[in-house]
Amino acid sequence: MEDTHPAANDGASAVTTEAKPLQIKSWADVADEPDPEQEQEQAGPSDEKSDVQLDSLSIDESKRVDNNLTDPDDSSIKSVTSGDTLYTSAKSFEDLNLSSDLLSGLYNEMRFERPSKIQAISLPMILKPPYANLIAQAHNGSGKTTCFVLGMLSRVDPNQKAPQALCICPTRELAIQNLEVLLRMGKYTKITSELAIPADSANYIPIHKRPPVTAQVIIGTPGTINKWVLAKKLGMSQMKILVFDEADHMLAESGFQDDSVKIMKAIVRCNSNCQVLLFSATFDDAVRTFVSKIVKDLFVRDNNELYVKKEDLSLESVKQYKVQCPDELSKITVIKDKILEIGEKVGQTIIFVRTRNSASMLRQALVNLGYEVTIIQGALKQEDRDRIIREFKDGLTQVLISTDVLARGFDQSQVNLVVNFDLPVKYDKPSEPDYEVYLHRVGRAGRFGRKGAVFNLLCDDRDNMIMDKIEKNFNAQIAQLGSWNSNEDFVDALKKAGLL
DNA sequence: AAAAAAG
Incomplete structure (x- = not known):
């Protein structure tokens, strides 16, 4: 003393x-x-x-x-x-x-x-x-x-x-x-x-x-x-x-x-x-x-x-982007053409969704298009959760669709890409962003100062309003991706993030 | 309508 x-x-x-x-x-x-x-x-x-x-x-x-x-x-x-x-x-x-x-x-x-x-x-x-x-x-x-x-x-x-x-x-x-x-x-x-x-x-x-x-x-x-x-x-x-x-x-x-x-x-x-x-x-x-x-x-x-x-508080080493998507379907197209095809090359990816249902919906949509992806959410059986996490940590799966179960603390150094398929919003007030969850999700990429990128998929005014608030709150630079369906823009974004 | 928990 x-x-x-x-x-x-x-x-x-x-x-x-x-x-x-x-x-x-x-x-x-x-x-x-x-x-x-x-x-x-x-x-x-x-x-x-x-x-x-x-x-x-x-x-x-x-x-x-x-x-x-x-x-x-x-x-x-x-x-x-x-x-x-x-x-x-x-x-x-x-x-x-x-x-x-x-x-x-x-x-x-x-x-x-x-x-x-x-x-x-x-x-x-x-x-x-x-x-x-x-x-x-x-x-x-x-x-x-x-x-x-x-x-x-x-x-x-x-x-x-x-x-x-x-x-x-x-x-x-x-x-x-x-x-x-x-x-x-x-x-x-x-x-x-x-x-x-x-x-x-x-x-x-x-x-x-x-x-x-x-x-x-x-x-x-x-x-x-x-x-x-x-x-x-x-x-x-x-x-x-x-x-x-x-x-x-x-x-x-x-x-x-x-x-x-x-x-x-x-x-x-x-x-x-x-x-x-x-x-x-x-x-x-x-x-x-x-x-x-x-x-x-x-x-x-x-x-x-x-x-x-x-x-x-926002991580300097992780570059954040806004992707303007004309409709819901184009969000799925972005996942398919950009994340699964191009993003796959730069490491592992976590795609965050708001609900358990949209996790299953997104997985099904991708399966229908011929892509096998796994999801994790709290309602799965314990043994399934354990297996899916182990497979992801062992690098057997490249992309994981997740609810906010993994938003906090999940540490996998190979995760370079985070996608917000849905932006995090307050449970009791969906017009308000959940700033803390946003920051935690971003933090799944760029572990221990590594490079990373975050893609926020936005599709209406509400999404943009929420994004604006997040930007202001952290005084963070969130760049606008040129076009949602341009491979060049996506590759360029990954380059700017230091991942390619 | 996320998360944990329930035997």
């Missing part, structure tokens, strides 16, 4: 440098892993004599070494820390006092060389006593998963055979994916883990017939976790760290909110020292205030918070 890092203590508080570097981002296609050349800046919180104060962690972009590599634009993270703990951003993973088993996992298994910006800033906050609660926003594909997986793995006491870390995700796909990351990163540790998601029919065991959970890390979806907690099969007394992935969604969206709050209350009841981490690429202003208050009130202490301005 009283530790200080002399190097970071320059007494300059509440300074947030806004200098934006030139937007020259070309590292995306260079290599799979971040290049080590990049300098992380020191965080400089304030006066160590003060007892309690709000510090602003300054990140001086002007001192950033100019090279052809940046993180996926976490340049503008703003930080507010509570309490008197000073944090120094981590230049390397060695700075974090991790066990050698974990370092091996990071270097040998994950092939990481050094922390990304969000990792450099958030990991010290997560790992340093008094283990403050943290709300952290960072760009899509900037390595948030590593932050909380590493957090969970390092906070677990390997000798204690009881649940100590819990991670809650909005979809079973994301829970599975996060567990896979945990298994890889923790490969050299003896830490045990278990998935808490609805079982497929072959593996179903009624809850009362299950033994109590002994795994040290649990990753799952809210309904199943809650069920286990209520049945007293998942004990909360030893819980050291609770993570919400896609936290804005989990805590603000009705349907998720109830379960999420119930789980938090179950933890607080027996263990109010549990550290809470909330991660997402999006925290809409209202949601941000709201979730901050929920966690503050429930755990009766202040949070550390990291935020990015919404104008700085």
Whole structure:
């Protein structure tokens, strides 16, 4: 609690440098892993004599070494820390006092060389006593998963055979994916883990017939976790760290909110020292205030918070386009002639649709035209969902039609193209865009700074109005594709996106 | 009318 890092203590508080570097981002296609050349800046919180104060962690972009590599634009993270703990951003993973088993996992298994910006800033906050609660926003594909997986793995006491870390995700796909990351990163540790998601029919065991959970890390979806907690099969007394992935969604969206709050209350009841981490690429202003208050009130202490301005949130490496389609049929033609024929060459594609029905409709239309494509949506059988995701991740399928099940968090580096067959709109107000979902969909392309392209298929005034609002909201450049049925325009667009 | 969950 009283530790200080002399190097970071320059007494300059509440300074947030806004200098934006030139937007020259070309590292995306260079290599799979971040290049080590990049300098992380020191965080400089304030006066160590003060007892309690709000510090602003300054990140001086002007001192950033100019090279052809940046993180996926976490340049503008703003930080507010509570309490008197000073944090120094981590230049390397060695700075974090991790066990050698974990370092091996990071270097040998994950092939990481050094922390990304969000990792450099958030990991010290997560790992340093008094283990403050943290709300952290960072760009899509900037390595948030590593932050909380590493957090969970390092906070677990390997000798204690009881649940100590819990991670809650909005979809079973994301829970599975996060567990896979945990298994890889923790490969050299003896830490045990278990998935808490609805079982497929072959593996179903009624809850009362299950033994109590002994795994040290649990990753799952809210309904199943809650069920286990209520049945007293998942004990909360030893819980050291609770993570919400896609936290804005989990805590603000009705349907998720109830379960999420119930789980938090179950933890607080027996263990109010549990550290809470909330991660997402999006925290809409209202949601941000709201979730901050929920966690503050429930755990009766202040949070550390990291935020990015919404104008700085769209990915520079992903080029976005508007495609004006004269009618619904031409949207299908665009998928067939442009995406399936030309887009196929530049990597994998996810086509987002609004409803389960339009997913099936679009698939059927393409099948009728002689194209075999797969769809994923929440009403499919668990085993089908798993198979379809596995086939896509293994590269056996090139194009996947999806509802918003995959909008958030789905990580497949080969996805270079995202198509919004339908624009994302608010569930209760279809005339309003869902900005957060839009940003998350875009973020399925351009993982870890790679190049990508997004094609928004627009076919009436309403579509265009929604698109305009999205453009304004993020202050993003969305180029107009010349003509919906011109191969040259499409190829040109892919070239401009750096994909051809 | 997306997401989770239900046995």
